[in-house]
Amino acid sequence: MSRTDTIKQRRVDVYLDSMERKEEWEEAAREMGMSLSRFVQHCVEDSLGRGGPDLVKPSLVEEKEEEIEELEDSISELRRKIDRKNKVIERLEDDLRKRRMEPFLDGEFEGVRRYEKELIEILKENGWHSDSEILRRLKVNLKDEETLRAIRYQLERLERYGLVKTGRSGWKWKG
Numbered sequence: 001m002s003r004t005d006t007i008k009q010r011r012v013d014v015y016l017d018s019m020e021r022k023e024e025w026e027e028a029a030r031e032m033g034m035s036l037s038r039f040v041q042h043c044v045e046d047s048l049g050r051g052g053p054d055l056v057k058p059s060l061v062e063e064k065e066e067e068i069e070e071l072e073d074s075i076s077e078l079r080r081k082i083d084r085k086n087k088v089i090e091r092l093e094d095d096l097r098k099r100r101m102e103p104f105l106d107g108e109f110e111g112v113r114r115y116e117k118e119l120i121e122i123l124k125e126n127g128w129h130s131d132s133e134i135l136r137r138l139k140v141n142l143k144d145e146e147t148l149r150a151i152r153y154q155l156e157r158l159e160r161y162g163l164v165k166t167g168r169s170g171w172k173w174k175g
């Protein structure tokens with residue numbers, strides 16, 4: 001088989017990332033007095049002789065490590081933002097809960113009072129509900145004495161109206 005017969009078998013196509021890169025390689029080949037094909041062969045052989053893919057690998061690994069580090073930094077920053085927003089949400093929920101309780105804390109219980117909707121929904125669920133379960137489900141801060149008093153007051157008023165009953169197991173909706 002002649003050299004020309006095996007051209008198709010020996011051929012390797014390389015697609016570069018830009019025309020500028022191709023022009024750079026052609027210029028470098030001209031400066032070395034080689035064809036582009038011979039230049040690429042020479043560079044690949046030289047690279048293989050110095051360690052081949054292991055020589056190229058560190059730069060790729062470094063690129064990926066940098067990319068991973070950037071992504072990790074981005075994730076950390078997003079987590080910090082989420083934490084800050086969660087704290088703001090918590091404070092807003094506490095403020096909202098306090099505002100809902102204000103009518104029950106003012107000492108003047110004239111007229112009809114609107115009971116905490118969430119409290120009523122919890123009590124309407126089948127079975128008994130302990131104080132700790134109710135407070136946990138309402139997400140009440142146990143150090144917030146005003147809110148604790150307001151919820152206690154609501155429960156007592158509901159009991160007086162005959163809507164709930166209390167026992168050793170807690171509170172139960174009678175309706």
